[in-house]
Amino acid sequence: MTRELRLRLAGIAAVIAATLAMPALAYDGLVEKKTFEMPSYVTVGGKTIKNVKIGWESYGTLNAAKDNVILICHFFSGDSHAAGKYAAADAAPGYWDSIIGAGKPIDTDKFFVISSDTLVNLSTKNPKVVTTGPASINPDTGKPYGMTFPIVTIRDFVNVQKALLESLGIRKLHTVAGASMGAIQAFEWAAAYPDMVERIVPVIGAAEADAYTIGWLDFWGQPIKIDPNWNGGDYYGKAEPEAGLALALKIVTIHARAPGWADATFGRKQADPAKSVLDSWDGKFAIVDALDKAGAARAKVADANSFLYLVRANQLHSAGMKGSLEEGLKSVKAKALVIPASSDELLPPYLSERAAALLKKQGNAVELVTLEGNGGHLDGVLAVAKVGEQIKKFLAQ
Amino acid sequence: MTRELRLRLAGIAAVIAATLAMPALAYDGLVEKKTFEMPSYVTVGGKTIKNVKIGWESYGTLNAAKDNVILICHFFSGDSHAAGKYAAADAAPGYWDSIIGAGKPIDTDKFFVISSDTLVNLSTKNPKVVTTGPASINPDTGKPYGMTFPIVTIRDFVNVQKALLESLGIRKLHTVAGASMGAIQAFEWAAAYPDMVERIVPVIGAAEADAYTIGWLDFWGQPIKIDPNWNGGDYYGKAEPEAGLALALKIVTIHARAPGWADATFGRKQADPAKSVLDSWDGKFAIVDALDKAGAARAKVADANSFLYLVRANQLHSAGMKGSLEEGLKSVKAKALVIPASSDELLPPYLSERAAALLKKQGNAVELVTLEGNGGHLDGVLAVAKVGEQIKKFLAQ
Numbered sequence: 001m002t003r004e005l006r007l008r009l010a011g012i013a014a015v016i017a018a019t020l021a022m023p024a025l026a027y028d029g030l031v032e033k034k035t036f037e038m039p040s041y042v043t044v045g046g047k048t049i050k051n052v053k054i055g056w057e058s059y060g061t062l063n064a065a066k067d068n069v070i071l072i073c074h075f076f077s078g079d080s081h082a083a084g085k086y087a088a089a090d091a092a093p094g095y096w097d098s099i100i101g102a103g104k105p106i107d108t109d110k111f112f113v114i115s116s117d118t119l120v121n122l123s124t125k126n127p128k129v130v131t132t133g134p135a136s137i138n139p140d141t142g143k144p145y146g147m148t149f150p151i152v153t154i155r156d157f158v159n160v161q162k163a164l165l166e167s168l169g170i171r172k173l174h175t176v177a178g179a180s181m182g183a184i185q186a187f188e189w190a191a192a193y194p195d196m197v198e199r200i201v202p203v204i205g206a207a208e209a210d211a212y213t214i215g216w217l218d219f220w221g222q223p224i225k226i227d228p229n230w231n232g233g234d235y236y237g238k239a240e241p242e243a244g245l246a247l248a249l250k251i252v253t254i255h256a257r258a259p260g261w262a263d264a265t266f267g268r269k270q271a272d273p274a275k276s277v278l279d280s281w282d283g284k285f286a287i288v289d290a291l292d293k294a295g296a297a298r299a300k301v302a303d304a305n306s307f308l309y310l311v312r313a314n315q316l317h318s319a320g321m322k323g324s325l326e327e328g329l330k331s332v333k334a335k336a337l338v339i340p341a342s343s344d345e346l347l348p349p350y351l352s353e354r355a356a357a358l359l360k361k362q363g364n365a366v367e368l369v370t371l372e373g374n375g376g377h378l379d380g381v382l383a384v385a386k387v388g389e390q391i392k393k394f395l396a397q
Numbered sequence: 398m399t400r401e402l403r404l405r406l407a408g409i410a411a412v413i414a415a416t417l418a419m420p421a422l423a424y425d426g427l428v429e430k431k432t433f434e435m436p437s438y439v440t441v442g443g444k445t446i447k448n449v450k451i452g453w454e455s456y457g458t459l460n461a462a463k464d465n466v467i468l469i470c471h472f473f474s475g476d477s478h479a480a481g482k483y484a485a486a487d488a489a490p491g492y493w494d495s496i497i498g499a500g501k502p503i504d505t506d507k508f509f510v511i512s513s514d515t516l517v518n519l520s521t522k523n524p525k526v527v528t529t530g531p532a533s534i535n536p537d538t539g540k541p542y543g544m545t546f547p548i549v550t551i552r553d554f555v556n557v558q559k560a561l562l563e564s565l566g567i568r569k570l571h572t573v574a575g576a577s578m579g580a581i582q583a584f585e586w587a588a589a590y591p592d593m594v595e596r597i598v599p600v601i602g603a604a605e606a607d608a609y610t611i612g613w614l615d616f617w618g619q620p621i622k623i624d625p626n627w628n629g630g631d632y633y634g635k636a637e638p639e640a641g642l643a644l645a646l647k648i649v650t651i652h653a654r655a656p657g658w659a660d661a662t663f664g665r666k667q668a669d670p671a672k673s674v675l676d677s678w679d680g681k682f683a684i685v686d687a688l689d690k691a692g693a694a695r696a697k698v699a700d701a702n703s704f705l706y707l708v709r710a711n712q713l714h715s716a717g718m719k720g721s722l723e724e725g726l727k728s729v730k731a732k733a734l735v736i737p738a739s740s741d742e743l744l745p746p747y748l749s750e751r752a753a754a755l756l757k758k759q760g761n762a763v764e765l766v767t768l769e770g771n772g773g774h775l776d777g778v779l780a781v782a783k784v785g786e787q788i789k790k791f792l793a794q
Contacts, residue, residue, distance in 0.1 A: 045675045151675055211659035215651045215684045222647075226640050228625055243623050250619075254612045259747065262608035268715065278442045278548055278713060285712060287612045315682060316675060318665065350656065 029101065031057045031084035031094070035130050036116070036164040044159075044321070047150035050139050054160055055130030056116035059083050059100060060108030062168070069170050070106055070395075071161065072096065072115040073178035073185035075381065076310055077122050077252065077298065079129045080115040083108075086128065096179070098385035105388035106395065111174065116164055118157040118185075120149070120309035125301040134233065134305035146305060147233030154181075154188045154317045161185075162193065175395060176334075177201035179380040180347065181310075184317050187355065190334040191320035201391060203339040203371075204380030206347045207355035208318040208325040213347065216255070221311040223247035224304045233305045242296075245304040250295030258343040260374030262287055319355075329358050335365040337394040339380070339387055342370050346377040367394065426498070428454045428481035428491070432527050433513065433561040441556075441718070444547035447536050451557055452527030453513035456480050456497060457505030459565070466567050467503055467792075468558065469493065469512040470575035470582035472778065473707055474519050474649065474695065476526045477512040480505075483525065493576070495782040502785035503792065508571065513561055515554040515582075517546070517706035522698040531630065531702035543702055544630030551578075551585045551714045558582075559590065572792060573731075574598035576777040577744065578707075581714050584752065587731040588717035598788060600736040600768070601777030603744045604752035605715040605722040610744065613652070618708040620644035621701045630702045639693075642701040647692030655740040657771030659684055716752075726755050732762040734791040736777070736784055739767050743774040764791065 038052040057080050062069065072082045075095075083100035085093050100106045100113055121131035134149040165173070176186040176197055183205020190197045206213065224230050227244025235241060271289035275282045284292075320328025336359055340352035349370060356368040369390045373379040379386075435449040454477050459466065469479045472492075480497035482490050496502040497510055518528035531546040562570070573583040573594055580602020587594045603610065621627050624641025632638060668686035672679045681689075717725025733756055737749035746767060753765040766787045770776040776783075 147678060151678070153675070209665070210656055211663045211665060211682075211684045212651070212654070212656040214665065214682045215659060215688055218682070218685045218688070219644075219648055219651065222644050223620060223623060226620060226624055226644060247616075247619050247623060251616055254609070254616065257609070259607055259609035259745075262612060266608045268606070268608060268611065277709070278550070281544060281548070285608075285611045285615070287608045288615045291612055291615070312674070348656075 029084050029093075030088065031059065031081070031086055033057050033080070033086065033128050033130070036167060038160070038163055041156075041160060041163070043150045044153045044155050045151055049132060049150060052119070052132045052160060053130050054117045054119065054121075054132065054164065055080050055128070056114060056164055057081065058112060058114040060110070060112045062112040062170070066168075066170050067172050067174065068111050069165070069173050070111045070113045070175045070177060071165070071173050071189070072100070072106075072113060073157070073161070073176065073182035073189075074115065074118065075178070075180035075182050076314070077249070077302070078182070079121055079123055079126065080117045081128065082115045083113070095381050096384060099388050099391060105385075105392040106177070107392070111395075114165070116161050119152050119160055120306050120313065122303065122306050122310060123301045124303040124306060131306075133303070134309055135236065135303045144236040146236065147308075149305075149309065151312055151316075152309060153313055153321070154184055155192055155321055157185055157313070158188050158192055162196075171196065173197050175199040175201060177203070177391075178205070179203045179384065180205060180377065181314060184314065187319040188317070190332045190336070191328055192331075194331045194333040197334045199335045199337070199394065201337045201339065201394065202352070202355070203384060203387075204341050204344055204347055204352075204377055205355075206317070206351035207329060207358070209315050210351065213351070214315045217311045217315050220248055220251050220255075221308045223251070224307060227304075230304060233308075235304070241304045242299055245302055245307060246292075246295040246299040248295075248304075248307055249298040249302065250291045253291055253294045253298070255346045256377040258345055258374060258376030260343060261376055264374065266290065325355075326358055329355070330362060332359060332362075332364055335394075335397065337367045337369065337391065339369050339371055339390075341375070341377060341379040341383075342372045343374050343379065344377045426481050426490075427485065428456065428478070428483055430454050430477070430483065430525050430527070433564060435557065435560055438553075438557060438560070440547045441550045441552050442548055446529060446547060449516070449529045449557060450527050451514045451516065451518075451529065451561065452525065453477050453511060453561055454481075455509060455511040457507070457509045459509040459567075463565075463567050464569050464571065465508050466562070466570050467508045467510045467572045467574060468562070468570050468586070469497070469503075469510060470554070470558070470573065470579035470586075471512065471515065472575070472577035472579050473711070474646070474699070475579070476518055476520055476523065477514045478525065479512045480510070492778050493781060496785050496788060502782075502789040503574070504789070508792075511562070511565075513558050516549050516557055517703050517710065519700065519703050519707060520698045521700040521703060528703075530700070531706055532633065532700045541633040543633065544705075546702075546706065548709055548713075549706060550710050550718070551581055552589055552718055554582055554710070555585050555589055559593075568593065570594050572596040572598060574600070574788075575602070576600045576781065577602060577774065578711060581711065584716040585714070587729045587733070588725055589728075591728045591730040594731045596733070596791065597731045598734045598736065598791065599749070599752070600781060600784075601738050601741055601744055601749075601774055602735075602752075603714070603748035604726060604755070606712050607748065610748070611712045614708045614712050617645050617648050617652075618705045620648070621704060624701075627701060630705075632701070638701045639696055642699055642704060643689075643692040643696040645692075645701075645704055646695040646699065647688045650688055650691045650695070652743045653774040655742055655771060655773030657740060658773055661771065663687065722752075723755055726752075727759060729756060729759075729761055732791075732794065733764070734788065735763060735765045736787075737765075737767055738772070738774060738776040738780075739769045740771050740776065741774045
């Protein structure tokens with residue numbers, strides 16, 4: 001079946017489904033963003049957050065038994081938009097569209113695929129993102145929380161997702177999959193709710209933030225804190241710490257790439273040969289210029305405090321939250337397909353390998369498949385189709 | 398011969414040498430810092446710097462033929478102090494003392510070992526360091542140069558070292574060795590002055606800064622630039638950009654380490670269990686606290702503008718400065734012992750391997766020995782004795 005034909009048939013199926021007054025969940029490539037609300041939520045740290053809202057979207061149809069659900073968790077700077085388009089004119093589809101859709105490895109003809117924004121989502125200025133975090137209004141004060149918002153953990157992200165799923169009557173997850181912080185959530189899901197999670201596909205992830213990762217994550221956030229506009233997190237309605245946030249996002253951008261990519265894309269070229277890097281401080285190498293622009297562009301939709309909350313949530317990550325990863329993973333019942341990227345500099349393969357080895361040692365069914373490439377960490381997003389067949393097979397087991 | 402006996406004999410030899418009115422260069426573990434001056438120097442970029450001064454020190458005795466010279470070049474945050482102590486009460490000897498000394502792999506009983514501070518040396522507040530850079534007084538204005546100091550390159554570091562050597566009548570280098578930016582200088586020496594350099598021992602280095610390294614080096618310097626006290630480099634005599642510089646040096650510190658080291662040293666421990674990382678922003682992970690303290694301590698002796706000049710010099714590095722590394726290395730005649738560190742995250746083994754492969758391809762005698770360990774880049778400084786035997790053998794060839 002050609003892709004065109006598939007899309008057309010999916011479109012027809014959607015029309016039929018709508019005509020029959022079934023839930024309008026059939027997936028024709030167009031996606032609707034929805035909002036889930038909880039009157040209050042108590043964090044792992046014991047703090048109550050009122051009026052919790054997160055955005056979500058889905059692709060495919062929930063079956064009657066409600067047992068064909070695949071949950072996709074998003075990465076650090078991502079959101080719920082894993083596949084499809086909100087409007088036909090959108091420049092690009094969701095980030096994992098290459099593997100989610102009709103006839104694709106995560107096949108929306110079979111599965112009900114659902115994805116949500118996390119708590120403290122970074123992209124508070126993206127109008128499609130719905131989240132609750134430091135940029136939200138504290139109902140008790142009528143002002144943005146800033147750094148008084150409770151510190152949250154990956155488990156808190158999972159718990160709010162679980163409440164969303166339960167609101168849809170879903171009690172079983174065929175699979176939890178995700179890239180990077182999405183993989184991190186998949187590990188946490190399997191450890192926290194072992195009877196609910198049948199499979200996990202953690203891509204470019206880690207079951208625990210090791211010391212080196214904790215140290216690096218700290219640097220990601222530091223430029224925000226030395227930007228005087230940060231002001232201890234109290235900047236809403238004033239000049240924002242844009243320079244610090246842009247620099248933080250530049251670090252994320254290069255950390256998520258790799259030497260082979262940098263050589264192939266920029267080499268030692270200068271941004272503007274007329275401004276020599278030997279003669280003048282105005283001179284810039286091409287890679288520096290590109291990263292400057294990427295950081296600045298990404299900062300436009302992001303919130304600096306939310307960045308710091310995400311850093312802390314990831315530093316606190318140790319699947320199962322038992323003090324040691326070995327203890328934390330003991331509860332896991334899910335089968336796992338663990339997928340590191342060979343050139344990953346951010347969460348390098350040793351982290352996936354460590355998690356896979358622990359799961360294997362305790363008797364879980366585990367496959368480890370390495371995504372080969374030069375693109376670094378981002379290969380787990382941009383080049384994930386390379387391991388599409390392995391994902392498809394794993395989901396059928 | 399025991400080390401004690403060796404030291405005692407070296408001491409006696411020094412006394413004899415002094416008595417005989419020979420140059421007082423015999424090495425008894427105590428080192429004298431000296432200053433070399435040039436009335437003016439013209440940079441690779443064509444700018445003239447007046448009153449150039451750099452510090453230097455030596456270990457061992459220059460022979461009559463002046464052909465037993467080993468030049469040691471220092472790393473990014475280092476200085477000339479590679480071995481020995483300035484005073485018996487010094488807390489620690491120079492950074493490569495484990496391999497430089499009487500009977501050691503770089504044997505001061507045989508070799509005259511010399512090391513100098515570079516131009517734009519970082520540690521302008523270390524009273525032992527003598528350098529010329531942005532913190533120096535511009536004789537034309539009577540004020541510190543700041544960012545008006547000419548941009549300098551690794552070749553400029555080499556050229557000033559060459560003038561120092563020539564002032565001592567030295568026309569031949571048995572070996573140029575160094576760690577990190579010291580290795581980078583060794584490559585540049587061999588490419589720039591092939592008839593002068595017989596051997597190079599580049600440890601944890603690179604023959605060229607590739608695009609990814611150029612990008613990361615940029616981040617090292619960025620925290621300085623967003624510190625409002627930096628003020629475009631005009632901060633001398635005013636509040637200095639200490640926070641930015643401390644953060645820059647924190648990044649250098651973690652980049653020079655590795656996951657295995659971080660796990661073994663800190664794990665996921667908290668700095669102060671009474672201040673929980675889950676409950677409060679005052680809570681810190683132990684690794685973050687240690688890096689905070691390291692960065693702050695290192696910043697006390699360092700100069701922010703000099704940091705930026707060092708970043709640019711390293712970004713500009715491509716041995717031979719011919720536009721392509723393959724072209725740049727063509728002139729090299731030296732034998733090379735190239736030593737990457739297996740766990741290096743800063744200048745990872747692929748950079749050493751790339752340089753070694755190019756030299757081998759063009760017919761140079763090259764050995765590649767990998768320093769195995771968990772300490773990261775810093776293994777090339779702290780654990781270099783592990784490859785001491787290989788260095789000793791290579792120097793005898």
